[in-house]
Amino acid sequence: MGAKYFGAAVRRVEDPRYLRGEARYVDDIKLPGMVHAAFLRSPHAHARITRIDTTRAAAMPGVARVFTFADLARFMKPLPLFGAPPPGLAARVSFTMRQTTQYGLCKDVARYVGEIVAMAVADSRYRAEDAVDAIEVGWEPLPAVVDMVTASEPGSPLMYADWPDNVAVGFTHAIGDADAAFTAADVVVRERFRVQRYVGMPIEPRGVVATYERRDGTLTTWNSTQVAHWVQQGLAAALEMPPHKIRVIAPDVGGGFGTKAAGYAEDALIPIAAIVLGRPVKWAEDRREHMMAAAHARHQVHDIALAARRDGTILAVRDRVWLDVGAYNSWGIVLPYNTVAHLLGPYRIRNLHVAFKAVVTNKTPNAPYRGAGRPEAVFAMDRAVDCLARRMGLDPAEIRRRNYLRGDELPWDLGMPYRDGNPLVYDSGDFRAGLEAALRAARYDEFRRAQPALRERGIYRGIGLSGYVEGTAIGPYESASVRLDLAGRVVVVTGACSSGQGHETSFAQVAADVLSVPLEWVTVIGGDTSAVPFGVGTFASRSAVTAGSSIHDAATALREKIIRAAATLLEAAPADIAIEDGRVLVRGAPASAVPLARVVQASIPTFAGPGVASPDFEATAYHHVPTVTWASAVHVAQVEVDPETGVVALLAYLVAHDCGKVINPPIVDGQVHGGVAQGVGGALYEEMVYDEGGQLLTGSLMDYLLPTAMELPPIETVHLEHPSARNPLGIKGVGEGGAISPPAAIANAIEDALAPLGVRITETPVTPARLLALIGAKKTA
Amino acid sequence: MTHRTVRLHVNGREYERTVEVRKTLADLLREDLDLTGTHLGCEHGVCGACTVLLDGAPARACLMLAVQADGARLLTVEGLADGERLHPLQEAFWTHHGLQCGYCTPGILLTAKAFLDEHPRPTRAEIREMLAGNPSVAAPAISSSSMRS
Numbered sequence: 001m002g003a004k005y006f007g008a009a010v011r012r013v014e015d016p017r018y019l020r021g022e023a024r025y026v027d028d029i030k031l032p033g034m035v036h037a038a039f040l041r042s043p044h045a046h047a048r049i050t051r052i053d054t055t056r057a058a059a060m061p062g063v064a065r066v067f068t069f070a071d072l073a074r075f076m077k078p079l080p081l082f083g084a085p086p087p088g089l090a091a092r093v094s095f096t097m098r099q100t101t102q103y104g105l106c107k108d109v110a111r112y113v114g115e116i117v118a119m120a121v122a123d124s125r126y127r128a129e130d131a132v133d134a135i136e137v138g139w140e141p142l143p144a145v146v147d148m149v150t151a152s153e154p155g156s157p158l159m160y161a162d163w164p165d166n167v168a169v170g171f172t173h174a175i176g177d178a179d180a181a182f183t184a185a186d187v188v189v190r191e192r193f194r195v196q197r198y199v200g201m202p203i204e205p206r207g208v209v210a211t212y213e214r215r216d217g218t219l220t221t222w223n224s225t226q227v228a229h230w231v232q233q234g235l236a237a238a239l240e241m242p243p244h245k246i247r248v249i250a251p252d253v254g255g256g257f258g259t260k261a262a263g264y265a266e267d268a269l270i271p272i273a274a275i276v277l278g279r280p281v282k283w284a285e286d287r288r289e290h291m292m293a294a295a296h297a298r299h300q301v302h303d304i305a306l307a308a309r310r311d312g313t314i315l316a317v318r319d320r321v322w323l324d325v326g327a328y329n330s331w332g333i334v335l336p337y338n339t340v341a342h343l344l345g346p347y348r349i350r351n352l353h354v355a356f357k358a359v360v361t362n363k364t365p366n367a368p369y370r371g372a373g374r375p376e377a378v379f380a381m382d383r384a385v386d387c388l389a390r391r392m393g394l395d396p397a398e399i400r401r402r403n404y405l406r407g408d409e410l411p412w413d414l415g416m417p418y419r420d421g422n423p424l425v426y427d428s429g430d431f432r433a434g435l436e437a438a439l440r441a442a443r444y445d446e447f448r449r450a451q452p453a454l455r456e457r458g459i460y461r462g463i464g465l466s467g468y469v470e471g472t473a474i475g476p477y478e479s480a481s482v483r484l485d486l487a488g489r490v491v492v493v494t495g496a497c498s499s500g501q502g503h504e505t506s507f508a509q510v511a512a513d514v515l516s517v518p519l520e521w522v523t524v525i526g527g528d529t530s531a532v533p534f535g536v537g538t539f540a541s542r543s544a545v546t547a548g549s550s551i552h553d554a555a556t557a558l559r560e561k562i563i564r565a566a567a568t569l570l571e572a573a574p575a576d577i578a579i580e581d582g583r584v585l586v587r588g589a590p591a592s593a594v595p596l597a598r599v600v601q602a603s604i605p606t607f608a609g610p611g612v613a614s615p616d617f618e619a620t621a622y623h624h625v626p627t628v629t630w631a632s633a634v635h636v637a638q639v640e641v642d643p644e645t646g647v648v649a650l651l652a653y654l655v656a657h658d659c660g661k662v663i664n665p666p667i668v669d670g671q672v673h674g675g676v677a678q679g680v681g682g683a684l685y686e687e688m689v690y691d692e693g694g695q696l697l698t699g700s701l702m703d704y705l706l707p708t709a710m711e712l713p714p715i716e717t718v719h720l721e722h723p724s725a726r727n728p729l730g731i732k733g734v735g736e737g738g739a740i741s742p743p744a745a746i747a748n749a750i751e752d753a754l755a756p757l758g759v760r761i762t763e764t765p766v767t768p769a770r771l772l773a774l775i776g777a778k779k780t781a
Numbered sequence: 782m783t784h785r786t787v788r789l790h791v792n793g794r795e796y797e798r799t800v801e802v803r804k805t806l807a808d809l810l811r812e813d814l815d816l817t818g819t820h821l822g823c824e825h826g827v828c829g830a831c832t833v834l835l836d837g838a839p840a841r842a843c844l845m846l847a848v849q850a851d852g853a854r855l856l857t858v859e860g861l862a863d864g865e866r867l868h869p870l871q872e873a874f875w876t877h878h879g880l881q882c883g884y885c886t887p888g889i890l891l892t893a894k895a896f897l898d899e900h901p902r903p904t905r906a907e908i909r910e911m912l913a914g915n916p917s918v919a920a921p922a923i924s925s926s927s928m929r930s
Contacts, residue, residue: 012878252882
């Protein structure tokens, strides 16, 4: 195989349909006789339902039916739960974990604003919403549990009467001897940092369409999801149907970010309505619903302390962490342990003690979102490191230089398990070299030299650093089948689901190289459970590695089959057969070349006789990765702060990153840029705000601010390539990384800009109001 | 619910439809004319995914009622290309990887087209302003969506 396409900046094959407005998202699907669902959602953070009367709503024009829990009791199965610790992790860390059941429709108590209480189905969405307005509900409000830290303490009102407290996941974790290191330390810094609740906010909201065919007992559902096979498994359990009778299709999906990898009530409610009503049903989430009911994310508090020697060597980290998981703990240890596993990042630190509490509150349930526990860890750690540097009079670059792991120290064994239960060993990279590359490319020293003169002129410019090491591409596997059709063209199917990141191109590049065919011969199909029986889905920066490896393996096996058939056809030894640009030939005999189609066609039995071989031109692989592979990056943010208004302008942003070998450079750059944009939102603008009664105050995009082109600086990327040995392609995941470091890098830059004032940034987003308050407090002090 | 008949000229074709007066222009395009390239991202005028050109100027189809567009000439994303040949903006977005999931792309393309019709040689700063919804160019705030990728 030659690498003709792998690494090449080929234009994306999926783009024409997007550009022409011909892509098909869930809301674009229209079926004969289709009716539309709308939901009544709890207006209360915490309240008991005393009565529901749907009589008036059900009698309204165009209304097909109104459903409450009681109406659908026979279908009401607990929604899927994730995140039990795998054996290798459970053996080392002792978790207290409580998970409670959420049903598709609220049974008796609503636990967050937006929880579904009833579903109305009518002949148009307008009329379904009319019906929702006419449903009468009696509510008995209950005390709301809102602040995660007080909720974790004795005396707080309880979310669940049968729990001793509100802690859903509790554990401590230690490596080395942190106590001894702190005792021996020359310098100790400690601080409390808060990371706000902010979210993925895909511009395409969620949506579900379902149709049930009674004649053969099949359910087909289109779902704007990143995890078609998970949705299928959830439906198989909820509906007690065999999976092969349930086809889940994730068509074009307009952004996922993890928000669309969670399990949702609507995934089941729309198919249930289709079964009960005997008609196709559509629900298209609106933005208001999305903001109150699609999974929220982030939201941690860290009480972190660092111990260091006089020379700046960091000896130990102690951290107490709270995570607000919202009303239902659907994700178990996933976010808590992700945070712990990524806390030490690129630093050479041998002693760690963490005490973690994931707490339930009356808020929208939390789920992994691009970074998934890592941006929070990196914010706490990299802010603390800057506090340490300031205390010791060291430049933030210098303290990192002294503590970042070098390439010759890898593989680096942290002495703890990863979340998959396997040993946490950084496989490849050179974090110190990445730091130096970032500093050079960002002209860090030049910035530092110019800074004092600018300050004298009243110009507050700052530069901030943050680095991370990210376990990407969690296993255990992804599926892929590769086959030829009668014309010798290639079909690749996989369990990975694109939400717009270019799977149809990247995966075709991998397959085309292995099979030595033109790129345009390859069609990639993902997000359809009927195309491949098993699959996992796209999240955790996993698809290039896991699906890419399976496609590589399957295409390699298919290539062997082609060569065997061609050897028979061309009457040569298999070792003498070559495939070049879609033609097979005997090496050294160009005249022998025949198109791939001829090999396929000659293998098909005819009335005249058997084929030259069996026409078995298909291979399937379930590549099982040994564990995650470790990507890394250093981010450099340059800001200018206006101390009169508190406004922060981003001047420049640089990312020096290692994602191993790159399949398609523009696609990788696009992933980095998109992640950085979301990280900038987290650093400066975005926050889901609740009041003390658990009411959501940010219910629209007028209240919840997304960054726009005006707020984003040019983003420069430097590619460092340390191939992974943990997969056949040498690649590492890149989907999430861009979003991990911006909050820390930008906060560090703001603090650097305001160093003469001594302002300390302890929470995000760093809004003008927050920053002015900090500046004001320093001026009056 | 009151109904009205609206006549529209969309992408060079005449349409006449009878709709509820509360129906939005976006829903008319998507449901009654099967022009699903106009996407709904927020339905309150911020994300810009639903932007169409109404008598040549960008308008958010989610914030207008269909009856308000009676008699108007509309261009939606489906009308940009010349048959098989993509519009130069579509070609440029393809070549320069100017899209990922494609959801907000139709609105951005139409906003950019209206902008370039008036500013054939814009500066970089003007392009950023256009993408961020500066009122001086009467463009919708679409760049939030463009950056969500």
